[in-house]
Amino acid sequence: MSEIAYTLVYDSNPASKVSVAEFRTLLEKGRDESKIDAMKQILVAMLDGNPMPDLLMHVIRYVMPSKNKELKKLLYFYWEIVSKHDEQGKLRQEMILVCNAIQRDLQHPNEYIRGNTLRFLTKLHEPELLEQLVPSARACLEHRHAYVRKYAIFAIYSIYQVSDHLIPDAAEIINDFLVTETDPTCKRNAFISLGNLDHEAALRYIQDSISNLSDADPLLQLAFIEFIRRDKSTELRSRYVALLTELLDANSNTVVYEAAHSLTLLSSNASVISQAASKFIELAIKEADNNIKLIVLEKIHEIHVANPGVLEDLTLDILRILSCQDIDIRSKAISIALELVSSRNVDEIIKLFKKELQKSVNDSYDKSTQYRGVLISAIHQTAIKFGQVAGGVVDLLLDFLPELSSSSESDILGFVKEVIEKFPELRSSILARLVGALSQVRSGKIYRGVLWIIGEYALEEKEIQSVWKQIRESIGEVPIVQSEQRLHLAGEDGQSEESTAAVSSKPVVLADGTYATESALTSDNKKKLSKDDTSRPPLRHFILTGDFYTAAILASTFVKLVLRLEEITDADVKVLNALKAEGLLILVSILRAGQSSIVAKQIDEDSAERILTAITYIAEGKKSKLLEVAFLEATRDAFKSQVQEREQKKALKDADELLKHSHAVDEVVSFRQLSKAQPKSVNDEDLTAATGVKVEEDLSSRLKKIVQLTGFSDPVYAEAYVKTHQFDVVLDVLLVNQTTETLKNLHVDFATLGDLKVIDKPTTQNIPPHGFFKISTTIKVTSADTGVIFGNIVYDGGHGAESRVVILNDVHVDIMDYIKPAKCNEAKFRSMWNEFEWENKINIKSTLPSLKDYFVAVLEGTNMSNLTPGAVIGEECQFLSANLYSKSSFGEDALANLCVEKKGEFITGHVRIRAKGQGLALSLGDRVAGLSKKGTGIKLDKV
Structure with missing residues (x-):
């Protein structure tokens, strides 16, 4: 009840404008059907910023007497948004008539009209109007129909919230109603209201209902859980935990989910957490909806992150979800299991992975190839982490080598390379298996990988x-x-050796359009x-x-x-x-x-x-010793350094994860309120999560985002502060009247190019001479393509002249606000590179001093991450090739391949960018081209 609810209204034809006079005519002479259409248009216009106060009396005269239920429903929407006070802030006289009509509807014999009217009372915040409606609202608590009673409870609670002296005994009324009520929805509404009004009375009711808790309606059980979750009393926490534990056996899956989630918030006991996680796992297995499965799996992962090591015994239970055919669910379950694997359960997990891999080979599921890749990657990670299972795993994967797809074979070879390097005792057996598999390999890529392993080991x-x-x-x-x-020649039946040798020839057309001769033998x-x-x-x-x-x-x-x-x-x-x-x-x-x-x-x-x-x-x-080093040592040392680098990164990542959950005994406690200067080490996200108020950015960063929209000599000066959120752009526009006249009916119209959409329209205002006015508008962003916001300022001219227009400068949305660096493995990068169809190739010519400087500039300017291992550039390096990757806030992948060289004072080469959509590839290409031009200091001799 305390949360604010919003209604989204869509205007299908914003260009069509109906005047107030036309609305009056429709309301006066139209039938109920035309009045319904007129009321819908009136509501949209009012929500769009036009209050239309002159229509109030016409609505009272011509709409309020109607008995049409749809029209009456629209009428209550109108009472909700219409201004109920005049310019002096006093209640308008017309509202007395409205109040009488509402009172009659509260006594209407039709229960749905009564319920709709009671629901309107929860949105009415004028004590002068509510005072006359209290007796009728209280009488509805005893109505025979549950539809009326459930809204009557919320109406009583809402009236008490607006002005407690109107119903001083609201808590007692609701408590008595709760004891005698039998309808589950009404009991739920009454308990929610009682919990907000009288905490002790709600606690007493929970205690009285404990004996019948398992048989209670799910709606009431959910209300109990919500009350417990919001209660801050620590002395009752143990009793709450016992109550929620009992609710884990409820018949409703929704109740079980909410109870398990609340248990993880209230308790840190390992057995309680494990019990809640077990219920989550059961829900993920039983529920048929894949989205619910993903949500529950994400909740299990959050429990593991907050309580490391507690869910280790449930790893095999989590992998029971692999029975689902959806690849996303399987991947999520396997990723969670990999974080929980330990020396105690690694053997059982590897056995399960082996069974799943064997099943996937004969599976006709269309995503079975992708699932095999996920399983092979999981086996790879597990075997590298726990060396005792590496031998058996390698034998299994090599058995499947000729039967799997090329992508899976590449993963297997990568795994075999790492195992044969890290575990020397397994080399002889692995080499024997690889040599035996050579005769069955039909993929050139796999054959090359096997030859490299053989040549090195x-x-x-x-x-x-x-x-x-x-x-x-x-x-x-x-x-x-x-x-x-x-x-x-032996296959030519019926032809002599001479006739076979004299092969015929014929002209063929080559790809470039020229002719060539091709023999029949060829x-x-x-x-x-x-x-x-x-x-x-x-x-x-x-x-x-x-x-x-x-x-x-x-x-x-x-x-x-x-x-x-x-x-x-x-x-x-x-x-x-x-x-x-x-x-x-x-x-x-x-x-x-x-x-x-x-x-x-x-x-x-x-x-x-x-x-x-x-x-x-x-x-x-x-x-030559150099020849021996080049063939026998260099490539193997390079691969060994790659393996060591991956191990170092993994060790650093594990250390960071350990530090997240550990604190030194002598760690200094920092109090933000007591410190003169806030240190940079203080995490502002904690403050935001605790208070709900975002830490304001400094003034210098705000000034950089201010865009001038009009000139200093224009009648209206405008500038905008551009704020970028995750999926939208907010323009805070400052308008200044630079004339000596009042600008009437001034409004700003914005339009967009690209994947942008204007959400709200700024209101119309009158600005006095040399006056200031601020407006705000929201632009919805749906992709990371380059977008342009443009528009104009329109205001009325003097003495009946036509409207005057001031054209605004364009605002270009910076796509870098939506592109973040990301990581992916080489196999995924190559797969996406082959899959994406849009490519943008940018030729480079820059005068930056070194390749390293240019490389760093590209990484910073495009928000992309470097995927090429060991891309450390020395001063003597004259050539650079690297792969880059980033991901947008909308889930769009962006790939780039950088190939540049240093020739004299210039850095030349090209950058190839690939993306699934054309817009992202072009936008990043423009960014790279701009970086190259920015870095050049080329002087133009001729134009």
Whole structure:
């Protein structure tokens, strides 16, 4: 009852304006249907800022006598918003007639008219009018219909709140009503009112009702819970906890939710918190609505954050929610479980994750691929945190490696890399499993990842020979060109060797519009290789389909294996030379195949150069220490540094979480009221949460947000202070009349471009000569696109002249207020980069002194975070490439890739920005382009 309620009214046609005279005509001569339409328009106009006091008597004469129920309902809306006092602040004489009509409606035989009238009394705040209505309102407490009685209770309470001398015994009346009432809604309303009027009487009623609490109506149970939550008496807390614990077994899920939530607020006892969390988990499992499930899961997470370690025994119960098919609910449950996992329950959680992963492989659910990715990521995090389960987890994931999608395989490989680096005792078994899986891998990306792991961690001679044998089988027969031609010729049935060799040719049109000649042999091979041919070994299939990046990685792996085998002192020289010769044969065969017509795509220059370099290194052997460092130490050290950096970040994060819930015994208690200067370490959010009053920002920051709307020589000077909230912009406009005349009917009309919408319209005012006036308007923001607010000031001209207009300057909404830095992993970044269709490429030319300065300027100017690990730029660095990411307040993702280099005194390059919507990509692009122009000091020689 103490909360303020608002009614939102939508004007479907704001341009149409009906005069007061037309409204009078509609009310005088119209039928009830036309009067209903007229009253609706009158209500919208009044809420829009036009009070129309001249219509009051017409409404009394022509609308109030009507018996139409819809019109009577609109009439009470009109009484609610109409001004009841004159210009001197006295009650208007017409309201006496209104009061008599309200009194008649309070005695109306129709219960719905009575109830609607009583509901209106709760919004009436004039004691002069309420004084005459008190007897009728009290009489409604004994009405036979519950619809009347439930509003009569609130009417009595509201009248007492307005003026307690009108009903001095309101608490006694409500208490007596509560004892004798049987309707649940009326009892709920009566208890709420009694709790606000007489705290002790409400407590006595709760004590009298404890024996029948479980059988009480859910509405009354919810009222009890709300009363307990608002009660501040600490001496009754234990009794309240016992009462709420009993309500946890109620039949209504709403009551159970509110009781569990109130328990977490009242008590910090571990058993009580655990009991409340168990009820939340039951609700999340039983409820069918996915939104309710997410809300309950969020509540469980809040309990864990406020009470760390208490919910550890409920981890498996939380994971029962995985039976739901919604991916968001599953992800939320798994993320909560990962925070609760410990050495005591890690084995059971890993077993559950394994079962879910096995089920997801055969699941036909459309989000099963995404769910597998979530499970693999969860298993990854758990195994890295608890090394005792890493071995079994790796074996399971490698079993699924050929069956999962490419995104899931990438996650598995990332996990295997980290495990094989952190746990040396598992390397030999993991390498054996990876080598065995090579023959089944059909993804070039996954094959490259496996080759990198093999090249870095195959350290023993036995392992190197086993790897080499498997790679040799994956290549197939060499030389590749001759064997493929022989297979093609053998497949030509009914043709002689001569006729097959004389292949025909035909002209084809290339992508650029030119003509070229294509042989039938090449065309047939391309048709064959365009299909997923599983008959060929994996590496051979990659080469014939034009995946020479994988071939280049294979060449680097050969070099690593040969160099490492040369390091082994007891290695057989004959075996080493045989491997070298075989490696050279394979690489030369790949080069020849890449330059022939049997492949779907010719080899690129970069891959050919890398393969030729590898051939040189293998032929010459280990002659340079630098070569050994580059192939055997550099890449592994780089990966090791990445793993260590992730561990350091995780340790810092865990330390920060620990500090949030710990306090030093000698920590100084800071009293804001006693300190002369407020230290920056004091958290203003605590003060805001406690008082509900936001800490005011300093004057200098306010001055920066002031925008001049008109010129100093205009008749009306205007300036606006732009305040940005989470989803709206508030303009506080100061208007100054710079003329010697009174500006009549002055109003400001605002309009917008972009995803902006004007919510409220400023009122019309008369401004005296040299007078000041302030108005405020709210602009709703629906996306992080660039928006423009424009408008004009309109006021009446003198002596019947037309209205005069002053055009306002445009106000550009700064999108940086809605864009915040965010973090995501590399896999998610690449997935979004491929998914987003809007790209904005900005060419860069800046004169900032270094790449580091430009990089910092881009991060600060776009509110984006750096996702590239180890992007520390030294003075000697002349090239920079980094990925950036941010998220708007509306959930929009923004990606950026920065590629710049230092050429002389200029920094050149480009920034590519991708987003789901065009507006965000263009807005951020304009921001980056502005930063580049701002940093340049280029002098123009010609225009």
